[in-house]
Each structure stands twice: as C-alpha cells, then as structure tokens.
Amino acid sequence: MAWASLELLEAHGADVDVPSGQTCCGQPLSNMGAAAAARPLGARFTATFSGYDHVVCPSGSCTAMLHRFAAHGASAPVPRVYELCEFLVDVLGVQQIEASFPHRVVLHQSCHALRELGLGTPSELGGGATPRDNPGRKLLAAVKGLTLVEPTRADECCGFGGSFCVTEAALSSRMGEDRVLDFERTGARVVTSLDMSCLMHLSGVSRRQQRPLDFMHIAEVLRGRPLPRPGAGDEP
Amino acid sequence: MSATSGPHWERAERFLADTDRSRFHDGALWEIRRRRDQRARGLPEWEALRALGAQIKAHTLSRLPEYLVEFEANAKKHGATVHFAADAAEHNRIVLGLLRSRGVERVVKSKSMLTEECGLNPWLERHGIEVTDTDLGELIVQLRDEPPSHIVLPAIHLRKKDVADTFTRRLGAPPLGDAEALTGFAREHLREKFLAAQAGITGVNFAIAQTGGIVVCTNEGNADLGTALPSLHIACMGLEKLIPRGADLGVFLRLLARSATGQAITVYSSHYHGPRPGGELHIVIVDNGRSAIRAEPEHRRALACIRCGACMNTCPVFRRSGGHSYSTHVPGPIGSILAPLRQLDKHGSLPHACSLCGSCTAVCPVGIDLHEQLLLIRRRQVDGARPVPGGVRHSGSRQRRWLAAIASWVLSSAARTARLGAIARWFGRRWPGLLRVGPMSRWSATRELPPMPRQSFQQQHAARRVLRAGQAERERRDERGQVPS
Amino acid sequence: MSSRDELLARLAAQRLEPVPLPSLEGDWTRHADPRERFRVALGEAAGRVVTVGIGASLADVVAGLEVMRSAVICSLTPMCLGTREPPLEPHSFRDVDVVIVAAQFGVAENGAVWIDGSGVPVRAALFLTQHLVVLLPQGEVVDNMHQAYERIGASLGASPFGCFMSGPSKTADIEQELVVGAHGARSLTLVEY
Numbered sequence: 001m002a003w004a005s006l007e008l009l010e011a012h013g014a015d016v017d018v019p020s021g022q023t024c025c026g027q028p029l030s031n032m033g034a035a036a037a038a039r040p041l042g043a044r045f046t047a048t049f050s051g052y053d054h055v056v057c058p059s060g061s062c063t064a065m066l067h068r069f070a071a072h073g074a075s076a077p078v079p080r081v082y083e084l085c086e087f088l089v090d091v092l093g094v095q096q097i098e099a100s101f102p103h104r105v106v107l108h109q110s111c112h113a114l115r116e117l118g119l120g121t122p123s124e125l126g127g128g129a130t131p132r133d134n135p136g137r138k139l140l141a142a143v144k145g146l147t148l149v150e151p152t153r154a155d156e157c158c159g160f161g162g163s164f165c166v167t168e169a170a171l172s173s174r175m176g177e178d179r180v181l182d183f184e185r186t187g188a189r190v191v192t193s194l195d196m197s198c199l200m201h202l203s204g205v206s207r208r209q210q211r212p213l214d215f216m217h218i219a220e221v222l223r224g225r226p227l228p229r230p231g232a233g234d235e236p
Numbered sequence: 237m238s239a240t241s242g243p244h245w246e247r248a249e250r251f252l253a254d255t256d257r258s259r260f261h262d263g264a265l266w267e268i269r270r271r272r273d274q275r276a277r278g279l280p281e282w283e284a285l286r287a288l289g290a291q292i293k294a295h296t297l298s299r300l301p302e303y304l305v306e307f308e309a310n311a312k313k314h315g316a317t318v319h320f321a322a323d324a325a326e327h328n329r330i331v332l333g334l335l336r337s338r339g340v341e342r343v344v345k346s347k348s349m350l351t352e353e354c355g356l357n358p359w360l361e362r363h364g365i366e367v368t369d370t371d372l373g374e375l376i377v378q379l380r381d382e383p384p385s386h387i388v389l390p391a392i393h394l395r396k397k398d399v400a401d402t403f404t405r406r407l408g409a410p411p412l413g414d415a416e417a418l419t420g421f422a423r424e425h426l427r428e429k430f431l432a433a434q435a436g437i438t439g440v441n442f443a444i445a446q447t448g449g450i451v452v453c454t455n456e457g458n459a460d461l462g463t464a465l466p467s468l469h470i471a472c473m474g475l476e477k478l479i480p481r482g483a484d485l486g487v488f489l490r491l492l493a494r495s496a497t498g499q500a501i502t503v504y505s506s507h508y509h510g511p512r513p514g515g516e517l518h519i520v521i522v523d524n525g526r527s528a529i530r531a532e533p534e535h536r537r538a539l540a541c542i543r544c545g546a547c548m549n550t551c552p553v554f555r556r557s558g559g560h561s562y563s564t565h566v567p568g569p570i571g572s573i574l575a576p577l578r579q580l581d582k583h584g585s586l587p588h589a590c591s592l593c594g595s596c597t598a599v600c601p602v603g604i605d606l607h608e609q610l611l612l613i614r615r616r617q618v619d620g621a622r623p624v625p626g627g628v629r630h631s632g633s634r635q636r637r638w639l640a641a642i643a644s645w646v647l648s649s650a651a652r653t654a655r656l657g658a659i660a661r662w663f664g665r666r667w668p669g670l671l672r673v674g675p676m677s678r679w680s681a682t683r684e685l686p687p688m689p690r691q692s693f694q695q696q697h698a699a700r701r702v703l704r705a706g707q708a709e710r711e712r713r714d715e716r717g718q719v720p721s
Numbered sequence: 722m723s724s725r726d727e728l729l730a731r732l733a734a735q736r737l738e739p740v741p742l743p744s745l746e747g748d749w750t751r752h753a754d755p756r757e758r759f760r761v762a763l764g765e766a767a768g769r770v771v772t773v774g775i776g777a778s779l780a781d782v783v784a785g786l787e788v789m790r791s792a793v794i795c796s797l798t799p800m801c802l803g804t805r806e807p808p809l810e811p812h813s814f815r816d817v818d819v820v821i822v823a824a825q826f827g828v829a830e831n832g833a834v835w836i837d838g839s840g841v842p843v844r845a846a847l848f849l850t851q852h853l854v855v856l857l858p859q860g861e862v863v864d865n866m867h868q869a870y871e872r873i874g875a876s877l878g879a880s881p882f883g884c885f886m887s888g889p890s891k892t893a894d895i896e897q898e899l900v901v902g903a904h905g906a907r908s909l910t911l912v913e914y
Contacts, residue, residue, distance in 0.1 A: 002693040018697045024647045031592060033614030034640030040648045115594035124550065124598035126276025128283035153266070157552045161591025168589060170249040173682035174258070174556050175591070204683030264897045281749055288743055295740040301732040314878065320725035372903060373894035389894065396896050415898035426904055430849075431812055447878040457848045457890040457905025464845035465811050475728075482877040483745055486867040489885070490830075497893075500762060500831035501866075504905065505885040509878040512844060523728050531735050626735055 001196055004219035005058040005084050012092045016056075019048045027065035031162045042069035049079050054091060058084040058219055060113025060194045067117070084219060085135035085194060086119055095142065099224030102145030106188035107136060107218075108179070108202065109155040110195035119194070123154040136194050139222055146221070149186040156182075160201035176205035183213060190214045192221045241563060243585035248557035261393060262555040268389075269549045271498025272599065279494075288487050290603030293540035296445075296478055297530060303445040303478050304521065310448025314510025316517040324354035327522045331356060331437070331470055332363055334518055338468055340365065340434040344426075346452070346459035347371045348439025349387050349543055350472050350522060352565040356437075367437075368429045370458035372422050379406040385559030387566055388496050388545040393558045426458070436462030440473035440519070441542070442488055446481045449509040450519065453492060453502040460506055467515035471508070475521050476539040488542060491601035495544040525578045531626035534612055538573050540602040547596035547606055553589050562586060569596040569606040576613050580630045587613040745867060755829035755862045756913075762832030763911060766888030767901045772859070773914040779856070783821065786910055788852045791818030797841060798823040800856060800914075811845035820850040820906075824886075826861040827911075828869050831887055834911065835869060838882030847884070853906040855886070859913045 009016045026041035045066060049055045057063045066081040088094040113119045113136070120134035140148055159165065159175025166172075180202055183191050191206075191213050193199050203215035214227045252258050276282045296303055308318045321327035327350075335343065343360065345351065345367055357367050357378075369378040373390030377383065379402050384390030391399065399418055403409035407425055412418050438459045442451040450471050452459045463469040479488065493499040511517035530536045548554045548568035559567035564575040564583060572586035587610045596606040618640060620632035646652045722730070752758040760770045773782045783789065783801045793816055796803035801821045808814060822841060824834035834855055841847060863869050869885075870877070877883070890905030901907065 003696070006697070018693075022650065024653065026644075026647065029640055029643055029647075031611065031614070032636070032640065033587075033611070033616070033618040034636065034644070035615050036619065037637075037640035037644035040644055044648055111591070111593040111595075115598060122595075122598050123273065124276075124595055126273070126282030126286075127278065127280040157591050157593035157595070159552065159591055161593070164588065164591045168245045168248060168553070169682070170252050171245070171553055171556055171589075172591070174252055175552050176683070178262070178556075201683065207684040208682055260896075267897070279750060281747060284747060288745070288747070291740065291743045295742045298737040298740045301729045304729065304732070310878075314881065320723070320728055322724040322728060326724060370904065371894070372892045376894070389897075391894050392897070394896075396898075399895050415895040416900050418895055419892060419900040419903060423902070423904060427815070430904070431815060444877075449878050455890065456892050456903035458903070460844070460848045460884070461904055464843075464848055480742060482873070483867070483870045486745065486865070486870045490866050499766070501828075501833050501885065501887050503766070503887050503890055505833070507877065507883040508881065509883075510881045512881050523724075527728060527731050527735070530732070530737075536737075626731060 001058060001217035001219055004217065004223040004225060005056075007223055008084070008088065008219055009056060009092075011098065012088060012094050014056075014092060017052070022048050025062040025065040027061060028162055030065060030068070042066075045069065046079070052079060054087065055079045055081045056084055056087045057081055058194075058217065059196060060110045060117055060119070061197055064112040064116040083113060083117055083119060083135075083194060085139055086117070089133070089135035089138055094139065097139060097142040097144075097222055099222055100144040101221050101224050103189045103227070104147045104149055104187055105140065105190045105192055105221060106149050106151055106183045106186050107140060108158060108183070108191055108193040108198055109136075110193050110198045111155075111157050113194040114155055120155075136218055139218070140192070143222060143224070149188050151179075151182040151186055153182055158198045158202050160197050162197075165201060172201070173205060176201055177209070180206045180209070180211055180213065184211060188213065190216055190221065190227065192216050192218045194218055244557065244561050244563075244589040245585060247561035247563070248553075248589070251558045251561055252556060257393070257395065258556055258558070260395065261558055264392060265549045265555045268498055269546075269599075272495055272546060272549065275494040275498050275500065279490075285487055285491055286601055286603055289491050289542075289601050290537075290540060292479060292484050292487060293602050294537065296480055297476070297536060297539055300475065300478065300530065303480060304475065307443055307445040307448055307478060310446070311450075311510070311519055312448070314448050316448065316510050316519055319518060319520045321520055321522045321524070323524045324522070327354045327472065327520055327524070328356055328359040330520050331472070332360060332365075334468070334470060335360070335365055335435055336363075338435070340468065342366045342368075342429075342433050343435045343437055344368050344370050344429055344433040344458075344462040344466070345437040346439065346454060346462050347374055347390075348437065348472050349566055350439055350474050351437065352383065353524065354472075354522070356472075368426070368433070370426055370429065370456075370462055371454070372419060372456060375422060375426065376402060379403070383560070383565065385567070386545060386548055387543055393560065430461045430465050433462065433466045435466050435468040435470060437470045437472065438463060440471050440477050441492070442479050442485060443473055443477045443519075444480075444482050444485070445478055447509060449482070449507050451485060451505060451507050453489075453505045455497075455499075455503045457504055460504055463508070464512075467512075469508070469511060469515065469517045471517065471519045473519065473521055475523055475526055476541070492542055492544055495546040495599065495601040525628075528626060528628050529574070529577055531624050532577075532628065533624070535573070535577060535609060537604055538570065538577070538609055540604055541570050541574075542602055544601055546599040546601065550595045550599045551590075552593065552595070553591065557589070562589070569610070570604070573606065573609045573613060576616075577628055580613075580616060584617060587611075587617070747867070749865050749867050750830065751864045752829045755864050756860065758829040759827045759832055759862045762830065763827075763888060764832070766832045767891060767909075768832060768888035769908070769910045771910060771912050773912060779912065779914040782914075783854060783856075783912055786854065786912075788819055788854065788908060788910060791852065793817045794819040794821065795846065795850070796821040797846060798856060801854075807843065807846060809843065811843050811849070814843070814845045814849040817846070817850045819852045819854060820846045821854045821856065822847065823856045824911075826863060826869070826872060827857055828864075828866060828885070829862050830865045833885040833887035835873065836884050836886055837876070838880040838884075841882065844882050847886070848905045851907050853889070853909045855909060855911045857911055857913050
C-alpha cells in the first residue's frame, strides 16, 4: 500500500520524501480519550513534516487525526495534510490513470474519509447539503477495465473503530460480516478503500469465513497491482 | 427477560447470539433510516431546517430561566397549574400527591421517556395505583415487565410471536397470528382502560413559552384518549422541552416525524392550552440533572434533543445490539451521552459502544455532534472533568492515564516505535499463535490477522534511498569519466 | 426556597453566551398544486379523499359515504346531519360510529388538517369514535407548516385544544407492520367541498 502510494505520487510528478522520524498520528490514543498523551505525537508530526510543501497520507483516518491537531491549536503551524486521493485530484489535478484493473470493484467508504474529511457526500444528508467531490470514486472511474459496483448500504461503518474492535469484539465482527456480505452480493471481486484499517478488519473477517473477496487499498488498485489471491473467486 | 446490569459489550454479545432476532432488528431499523433518508432528500430545505432547529434550541437554552418564567405565566393564564421538580423523587412525589388528593386509583399513561427516567410506574404501583401504558409498544413491554428498548418503537426488539405469547399469558388472548389481529385485541383492551381511567399522564414534545401551551405528538391517539376522557391531565416534561414561539413548531414538527419514522408528520399533533372545561391540567417541569449539563459548555447542546430516535435508527451499534444493551432509559447515541454525564462509572461502557462513524451526527435534526460528545466523555474517563460551576464532577482513571503515557512515550520516538514494530513483525511471522491469546484473542476470535512483512515500509524506503543515492553517485562518476580531464 | 426558585436561581447564575433567536423566514417549499399534493399526502397517511363536484351538495355526498351506513352518527357541524345529538359527556362517545367535524385548513406537505377545538365541545368525539368524516373547504390548503402556523396566528391558545390530524390512527409497533386503526379513529374520510 505504501509503495503503491509512493509510486502513484511519483508517477504524477511529485517529488516525494518519506521522513524517517515519523511514528504515529496518535489516533488510537485520542480515541481512547487520552488527548493529553496524543499531543506530543502531534508536536512530533509538526517537527518531522515542517519544511515540506505538502504532506500526503494514504489513510483517511490518520489524515482526519492530523487535521485535529491543527484545529486544536498546535504550538507551531501544522503543515496541511492531504489524504492521498484528495491530493492526486485536487493538487496534482490527476484526470487519467495509466493502469489497468479489469475487475469488479466495490468501494468501501470509510467513515473518516467521508464524514470527517468530507471526501464525498454522506448518505445521511438531505436536501440542501453542499455536494462534495469524491476523489476516490473519480480516480477509480479513470482506471481501465474497472467496473465499479454499489453496495446496498452506501456508507455503513465497517466496524473497525480502533479499540472498538477489541472492546466490542462481537459487535465489531458482526458489523464486518454484514459489510462483507453486502459487498459479496454486489458481485464484486475486490473491495477497496482509502483506509487500510477498514480493509484489514474486513479482510480479517472475510478470510476467516473464507469468502472469495480480495481487499486492496485504493493506491494498489490505481497502480493496477495483481490480485493477492487470483484463484480465490470467480468473476462473471 | 434481560438483566438490567452488565456492560454494554456483554449484553450486546448476548443480543447478537440470537442471530435471527439481531438481524431482524438491524434490518427493521435500517428500513426506518432509509425512509428518513427519502424524506430528507425530498425536502430541498432539509439541511436548513436542521440548522434552524439547532439554533432555536441553543437560543432557548441560553435564555432558559426567562422562558421558563414566561411559559409558567402563560400556562397559568390558561388555567393550568405548573409544578417544578428538582429531581426524579420530587417529580414522583408531586404526581402521586396529585393523584392521591383526587382519589385516583387508575391511570393511563402515554409515552413519556421522562417518566421512565424518574421510575414513575413502579413508584405509583408501590402506592397502590394502577398504571396502564397506552402506547401499543409500551403496553407490550409493560406486560412483559421489561423497559422499552427504543424511545419511539418500544417493542422493536420483539417478534410477533413474542407479542402473541404475552397477550395470551397476561391478557388471556386467544392465539393470534398477525399484527392486525394483535393490534385489534389491544385496541379493545385499552379502550376499557381509557374509559375506566381517572387520570391521564402524558409527556410533552414541546412546551411553548409564548403561549403557555404544550404539544403532544402520537400516531395512535392514545395521549388524546387519555386526556379527553378522565378530567385530570398531568403532563410531565424535562425543562429542555421549551421552545420560544408557536411559530417555531413549524420547524420542529417538520423535523420530528421525518427523523423519527420517515412520516411527514405524526397522525396527531395536539396542542393543549389549559385544561378542558371542567377538567384540570397540571404540568410538572423536571430538572433531574439537566441544569448541571447546561452548565457544561461542551455538553449543553445535548439538551437540544427532541427525542426523535433517528440516532438510534442509524447507529450500526444500536441496530445490532438493541436498546436493552444500554441499561438506561434513553439508549443509543444520545443516551450514551446523557447517562454517563449523570453517572460516569455506572455507564462507563456506553461511550465505548461506538465506532465513531459519525452517522448519528449526520442525522440529528437539531445538529448535536453526538459522536464528538462521546469522544469528549471518553476523555473524562481518562482525565476527569474540569470543574465547571454548577456542572458535573467526574474523576478520571489514573490507570488509563498511565497506559496512555506509556504508549505516548513509545510513539514519541522513531527508534522506539521502529523497535516495537520489528518485535510485532517478528512474532507475527514466527509465532502468530502468540498474537491470538490475551487481549488480541478478541480480534482473532472472528478475524484473521494480516500477514506481517519482513521489513517496515520505512526500512524499505530507506534502503531504496541508499540504493538510489548509490546509483546517482555512479551516474555522476560515469559522466565525469566521459569528460576528458 | 422552593424547587422552582432554586432552579431559576441556579439557571440564572449560569452565564451562557447569547445566541440570537433566528428568523423563520426561508425559501420554504411551495407546491405547484397544493390541493393535489395535499390529497396525495393524505392518501399516503391512509386517509380517503372525496371531492364534492360542482352542482353536488355536500350533505348528499356525505350521506352517500360508505361509512355512513353505520348506525350512530354524530355531526359537530351544522353542514351535515347525524342520527344522534352529540353527547355532552365524553364517555358517551364510546357507542358512536361516525363523527363529522369541520376542519379549518389543510397542509399540503403532510396531508394534515388543523381542527380548532372551538368547534369541538367534547374532544373525545375526535378520538373515541370509530370513524371520522372531516369537512374541508376546497382551496383552504397551505403549502407547509410555517404557513400553517402563520395562518393559525394569534388564535393559537384561544381555545384549550387544537390538533393537526393526518389520517386515521395507526401503529407499526408489532414487527414494524403497519396497522391502520390503533386507538383513535379507524378511518378518516376527508370531504372537500
């Protein structure tokens, strides 16, 4: 996933560095309510990433967390963080993808990317909502041979939720199972998302139940990577 | 029958174990969410209405004492009597006092989450007063000695067979197969109760300061029957039900039913101004911790809640765990805020019964940032609450603070983080079984672990950087080599 | 100090940031044909709509309704006749099959009618009866609830009771299956005249 992201950025003209001092955005700590413990990680992020023109992160949830540091008054100016697809579309202006991915794909809309970062219009919003671009969808539409299919429940949570997956393990699994079932019913071969954490959870559930879906981060799909388990499922 | 204690995750597990029931429950509530969506998308002004609802409630809350006084004065002008209760116990005493002084032995009650909060039914019954809940869903759970599991759909956790068995067991009903027959049976049963009742207790959806009136919304007509027949009407309300003007009802009545059930409006929206001729209207306004929440700048907006239940219908956790998993009278996302604010230790599992998906916030008709509120309460569990005058005091957890500090210490250093990652990868590749025990077993009970790579991405990238630097250096040397020196 | 005074004092001591009371002016939905929208919305709420055509008489149309074949009919309006004088005692409506009542206006967005209590001396009439026949003057339909409250205006509270009623009583409390006819009226027939 990380290599695919790096290649994508470089393929579209970006000069990319991966600073070695980076650790973690601190979201697990923040979500546990340990805001004070998360703050030094925000400071570390600022120190590690200052001096670059842009900061790109191939994760909706981490990007959302990094935005929070900025919103909650960091001591030094925090560099603007872009989610990967957002950066490709909005900053690099990517319109064409030089990749082929001839599979049926369903996009799992991660809650952070959709509802927190606003990378799309959530299904809950009613009339008068400002429509928002969905960079993930836009990029997937540009991939040769890719058929995008839609689940019944457009953007229900996968059930990962960080510590939630351990605290409420049974619920988390059921949510994951329901999501996998919905994806399977679409006839999709591959489930993709902007968030690795969702995919890890969903694929964990799916593989335990020996379902025929493959799970790939959107960067890997956009780079036309081969399927992890090519023989696992049929494609109509 | 479900036990009334135990953390949310434990009760959720039990609910989930009944696969048929939990899948039905999830599907039924998702359908209501879908109907809400249809209504919301069909109104170009939906998001504007939500914003307006939020602002009207915020304004009212900011001037609550003035509006309470205005409401009281106007209600009195219409001949109503207004009582104030500091807490649940006082509320119950007031209601009992009113009933006793008029020799009332039989009461019918329409839906009021406030009376659930105060435990009114068991209190009245202990004092020899028969209380019949007249909302069909509430009647059913009353007959089963259960609390309602949803504030709008009290019996959503039950199947037809459960209802039929209950009617047979408790009311001597013949075996009845379908919803229509069961409802018809309940209609006849409750009709007799309405006719024999000596007082009617209702909740209040909205109390209008400007006119001194109260509004009660139902689909079944049970609140109206309960107040049109007996001559004593007792209306119980939390102090946050106030709205400034009659015209504000235009906003709230457009939001309420669409959010709650996906209807454009409830069948009955009854406006009461004073008692009916020859009758009495008593309005009991209850605090019971609301003023303390009002003192909290970050949490007072939770008092905007109009009890529509939309957050419950959209919550993927609620739909799969059922209202009884929350062990509190108002469950779901809003309940997971209000109950812990009152009693953090008793309801400590509730703020964690949430994957922070944010769907609740997106549907709330009065713009409460529900999932953000839950996150703030998680912070209280770690750090405790900063004392706010008149607010709620909570002590945090030293244990959680320590664990968080250790995690923070590791993650604050690239070297330590890298070491931790290397250890995890090493175990993950050699002894994956080790990662299946202890807390990690909760993950691995139902999920596979991801495959562990040999090197971290950073190690791989650093290696590539060295490789490329070496290549670049060789290219430069080659170029220089070609230039004649 | 009473609980009332203690509570008010406590609330007054909390100094909250002022929040302005918003105006209710807005680009609220208007319908090209409010009367038609009203009929559709009322139909969605399981109400029946009957229109008195030009030249027909209201009384005849009402008398011809199927529900009027019942035995005990009480009319709360001089526009129609019943078979029995409306009782003065609420409980006596238990034997009444049909109540005929006049509504002031309808609301297009949700099929509700506003029934002002001043025309309903005994409000049990509206809820204890098995069936309701509601009379609505044609054209007396507003687009939405904002207009509805503007129309009610200062008369809100002039009478102890007023009700927006949209269709017959109903419930879906049993497995979410809709049943028309819960505790209130089992049917509502709206006659536009």
